[in-house]
Amino acid sequence: MAGFHQREFRIVALIAFLCGGLCLSSFSYAATVKQEALDLATYKDLTQIRLDNIRESIQKDIQSLSSRLEIQDKRLDTQNSHIDQNLSILGILLSALGIALPLAGLAGYFSVSRKARNEAKIEAQKEARKEAEVTANDWFQLHAHELQSRLDALQSKLQQMEGQAEVGFNTHIQRVQHGADLAIKEMQLSVSGQHSFKKNISELAATALSEAAIAAKNKPESEYTFKDWNNRAFDAYRVGDNERAARFWRDAADDSSASPEQVAQALANAGSALTDLKQYDQAIRIYEEVIQKFAVTDNPLLRKSVATSLNGKATCLGLLGKLEELNQLLDMLISQLEADDMLSHGEDMAHAMTNKVVGLGLLKKHQEALELCEVFEKRFNDTKTLEIQSHLITIRCNKISNLWDLNQKHEINSVYEDTLAQFGRSEDLEIKQELGDLKSGKAFIYMCDAKEQWSDEEFRQETLNKAAVLLGEALLLRPNEGSILGNQAYCEYLKSNDAADIQEKLIYALDLDGQFLYEGTLNDLLIHPVPEKDNAFRILLDDAWEIVKNRQNKKG
Known part of the structure; x- marks a missing residue:
């Protein structure tokens, strides 16, 4: 116990x-x-x-x-x-x-x-x-x-x-979107302008746009708003993915959150991207959708989008070779713009007049083209807007071409030198590329002069050498441009017979500019023909074009 x-x-x-x-x-x-x-x-x-x-x-x-x-x-x-x-x-x-x-x-x-x-x-x-x-x-x-x-x-x-x-997080998103909006504002001028310069934006703006696009990717597409589609479209366009850019802009325009102004702008942008892809018929259908939806409106932003779409359609018609239809459309557009106080002296009018000058030149209406060049210069010669200055250089290039066709060669040098003096020191990418076209145009005139006096070997070689120098400078200002590469290939062939290297350049040029460049080159061969050279070059051109078409068919 x-x-x-x-x-x-x-x-x-x-x-x-x-x-x-x-x-x-x-x-x-x-x-x-x-x-x-x-x-x-x-x-x-x-x-x-x-x-x-x-x-x-x-x-x-x-x-x-x-x-x-x-x-x-x-x-x-x-x-x-x-x-x-x-x-x-x-x-x-x-x-x-x-x-x-x-x-x-x-x-x-x-x-x-x-x-x-x-x-x-x-x-x-x-x-x-x-x-x-x-x-x-x-x-x-x-x-x-x-x-x-x-x-x-x-x-x-x-x-x-x-x-x-x-x-x-919301503050960060707002900052990113603000940066993306700035990038889009910078890029929009190029998208709707006569040329596309996708990377002509600051590094900071590009980063913000990329971040905004990534933010959109991280959520379901069913939750997208217009801004999400638009951010992704501009980011795709910035990196050269025009196919996805066109699709995203189409989706942006179809989004229920989009305002009429946003719908019109997104569709016009989609048309521009399709034009870059050389899908001209599809681009025209997109442009016509904008024109039909907003043809009658008092909204200035919508009127501008309609003008942009009309210019875009005109560009596609010209690239398709429908020159008479192009000419009629531009007459109607210029008449509408003249009656609009806001647009009559803006970039849309400059674009329409530029397209008109190009079309008249292609129709061999050189005197009309020169007269319109004079009207353009009086209206826009003192402009400080870079977009219109770009059109002004294009007008000068076409003026030189039409002067040469009318055999008014004494004025060509002054137009060329005046343009270089006015814009030669510009650091703007678009202006530089337009100057590249100017140099290429002057080089082509040198080549034609050399062919015209082919029997004068000293003059021929001196003139072709001048052309070769200008084409080299043009490619520095505007690399990967089909027309400049085509001119360079032809110039080199006129100087020598190195067919293998020349054909590679032709293939590259035709890959870039396709049938438009091929048909334009055939027409150029008819200017002061040199049979012993031009016949052999025609064979090289045809062979290169067949290679390019076969590649395109395989991809398709």
């Missing part, structure tokens, strides 16, 4: 020790959680870790208590074993003495005692576990309010930080 009481005492002592450990843990926790400076993630992690540690500590204490009870049980079993051995010896002695009955009673007593001890052990284990659970629950109940307050504070801070993150 003394062993049983001793065991109870130890159980009580263990429970007291457990309670004391729990209290110490709680005091330690209360001291720790006061560190308000920890960030959100650390608070949450520390709280979870502390709760896990408390539970683990309680479980360990329960396991330790059970272990000690088992040790006590083993000790009792050992004592009972000794008692059993002694009883056996005593039984033998009592049997010998004839007192079996008292021995049986004593054995029964110890049997009952053992059973009682086992039951006491089980009850003690139950009570210890119950006490541990009660102690843990009491601790949680005691600190529940504090823990809930802490968790509420963490939740509030989380919401605050999420709000700040959202504000920061």
